[in-house]
Amino acid sequence: MVAAATVGALLVSTAHGGRQDDAQDGRATSSATDTQQSAATYPGRVGAWESAMSAGGPSFHDQTVRMVVHTSIGGSGLRIRVSDLRSDRPLTVGAADVAEQYDGGRAVAGTHHRVTFGGSRSTTVAAGREEYSDVIPMRVAADQNLLVSLYLSGTTGPSTFHREAYETTYVSTDGVDHAADDSAAGYARTRTSWYYLSGLDVVAPxxxxxxxxxxxxxxxxxxxxxxxxxxxxxxxxxxxxxxxxxxxxxxxxxxxxxxxxxxxxxxxxxxxxxxxxxxxxxxxxxxxxxxxxxxxxxxxxxxxxxxxxxxxxxxxxxxxxxxxxxxxxxxxxxxxxxxxxxxxxxxxxxxxxxxxxxxxxxxxxxxxxxxxxxxxxxxxxxxxxxxxxxxxxxxxxxxxxxxxxxxxxxxxxxxx
CATH class of the missing domain: 3.40.50.1110 (SGNH hydrolase)
Structure with a gap:
């Protein structure tokens, strides 16, 4: 097993049996077509949540999107997967945060974890690609709600999204990074889809x-x-x-x-x-x-x-x-x-x-x-x-x- 402290964004194959490695920063990426990765690529990691992505979601401009994610299994050393898989332009994530949900769009104070990508708090994901975060030093239980917040800087264009989330998503309107807020006061709108977030995995005991x-x-x-x-x-x-x-x-x-x-x-x-x-x-x-x-x-x-x-x-x-x-x-x-x-x-x-x-x-x-x-x-x-x-x-x-x-x-x- 790869130690949680050293597992960052790993390789993801870009075709059935092929692999893609960004030697510049080690970021995990995957193409929009026929992408597959072997379980052996992620020793010890299991999927806790997934959102299959489609094209044609709404565009965002300097907004923070806070989504509720429900874990299927408990574990530690979380990673999130940010997806620009179904979009035609790069996605810039200015900040990302994971916290425990208190209720609605409110986070439990003191549970925030800033997310990094290749050591950086921001990242740009190429169109048709995905990127895994670095390992987040956080423990979660099975059947637990988390809040994953993405500050989307710039204009996204039509978003990669999962239309029918059957869950409330919270969206800011003022062009400010609200990713690490405890309160939901900065989130003036709600939607019922997930945006640019396609997975969460853990190391489970x-x-x-x-x-x-x-x-x-x-x-x-x-x-x-x-x-x-x-x-x-x-x-x-x-x-x-x-x-x-x-x-x-x-x-x-x-x-x-x-x-x-x-x-x-x-x-x-x-x-x-x-x-x-x-x-x-x-x-x-x-x-x-x-x-x-x-x-x-x-x-x-x-x-x-x-x-x-x-x-x-x-x-x-x-x-x-x-x-x-x-x-x-x-x-x-x-x-x-x-x-x-x-x-x-x-x-x-x-x-x-x-x-x-x-x-x-x-x-x-x-x-x-x-x-x-x-x-x-x-x-x-x-x-x-x-x-x-x-x-x-x-x-x-x-x-x-x-x-x-x-x-x-x-x-x-x-x-x-």
């Missing part, structure tokens, strides 16, 4: 690996209670934290609302397809050893394959096989999740869903299977969510449904 939940709005937590961290990956992390002997896995959430497995959604904020972003958003997480893959319902809803023609079960299966092969090439276990019922699918697309789910359950292509479909469907109407789990739109589970999904994961199939 009992864990040595990360499980990545990869998917669409269901994994992203759409219609779960905002600010309560009741997405199914959050609930899975709580189950792991309560396991005897200490938590052995961090959990990160790589869901993006509207995401499709095979094609890029036309709305710019919804990000590239699952096949396009998998290497970066899943295999790029520090310590990743398991990926739970839940994608496909948005492909079914739009009845569209990657060639622009009608969607078939074979199209989705081929997409899954592509990701399985990529995961296995990196020594990552791939866990297939069955597609949840959606009563508004056409009969033809629901038949495709059933074919695909049967393949997920029986083909043996995945290392293990989580049957989310059976966990949340209505026993009297298997093509629909159970009423007790339906948020009201017949697609997204409510908090109870999210918990039922987390409970459906057999913890014994995850890397121990």
């Amino acid at each position: 009992t864990a040595h690996a990360t499980v990545v939940a990869f998917g669409d709005s269901i994994t992203d937590g759409y219609h779960s209670t905002a600010g309560a961290n009741r997405r199914w990956p959050d609930q899975l992390a709580r189950r792991l934290a309560s396991a005897p002997g200490g938590q052995r896995l961090g959990v990160t959430d790589a869901g993006i609302a509207g995401n499709r497995l095979l094609t890029t959604a036309p709305e710019i904020y919804r990000g590239p397809s699952g096949v396009q972003r998998f290497d970066h958003d899943a295999l790029g997480e520090p310590g990743v050893k398991d990926v739970i893959l839940l994608e496909g319902v948005n492909d079914l809803s739009n009845d569209l394959n990657s060639a622009g023609g009608p969607l078939t079960a074979r199209n989705l299966i081929d997409g899954y096989r592509t990701l399985i092969a990529r995961g296995h090439a990196d020594g990552v276990r791939m866990i297939g999740a069955t597609i949840l019922p959606y009563s508004r699918l056409s009969p033809a697309m629901n038949a495709v869903r059933e074919q695909v789910n049967q393949w997920i359950r029986s083909s043996g292509a995945f290392d293990a299977v989580v049957d989310f479909d059976r966990a949340v469907r209505d026993p009297s109407n298997p093509d629909a969510l159970a009423p007790a789990y339906d948020s009201g739109d017949h697609l997204h589970p409510n908090d109870a449904g999210m918990l039922a999904m987390a409970d459906a994961v057999d913890l014994s199939v995850l890397v121990s």
Whole structure:
């Protein structure tokens, strides 16, 4: 293990199997396309939180953005990952700070930690790149809220962001660095997205690996209670934290609302397809050893394959096989999740869903299977969510449904 005091910004590969090293300052960077890093690059580090990034967020000008980050696992020696991955101009971060949340946008006094990048309190991240901070000498617990504040100097242009945070973000308006403020008085506006912040990792006392939940709005937590961290990956992390002997896995959430497995959604904020972003958003997480893959319902809803023609079960299966092969090439276990019922699918697309789910359950292509479909469907109407789990739109589970999904994961199939 690399000692926490000496672990700074390390290498991140810029293509599958390639590496990029900035010899000038040792900063970690990654390209916008097909980025992947081996878990061996970050010995002892596990993912505590992730935000999969899209393009087209609002522009900022000399403003401080304070975001709430919820840890899936406890540990020490934090690092944050600042992302300009989906932007077309460099990002200048004039200051960055991490503190414990008191409530809302208020920090617990005395818990602030100024963040540095290659020893500097400011940094400029090139367009299409990311940068890891130096190690932050701070301890956190599992299931804890932190405030990560970025002072964005200059004009950013359209931001790299995660639209559906289901959390409140606090934004200043006066062109002053408020990153280290205890009070939220300097933050005059609120939003519900995360900006330029794509990850937080730690050295954990009992864990040595990360499980990545990869998917669409269901994994992203759409219609779960905002600010309560009741997405199914959050609930899975709580189950792991309560396991005897200490938590052995961090959990990160790589869901993006509207995401499709095979094609890029036309709305710019919804990000590239699952096949396009998998290497970066899943295999790029520090310590990743398991990926739970839940994608496909948005492909079914739009009845569209990657060639622009009608969607078939074979199209989705081929997409899954592509990701399985990529995961296995990196020594990552791939866990297939069955597609949840959606009563508004056409009969033809629901038949495709059933074919695909049967393949997920029986083909043996995945290392293990989580049957989310059976966990949340209505026993009297298997093509629909159970009423007790339906948020009201017949697609997204409510908090109870999210918990039922987390409970459906057999913890014994995850890397121990």
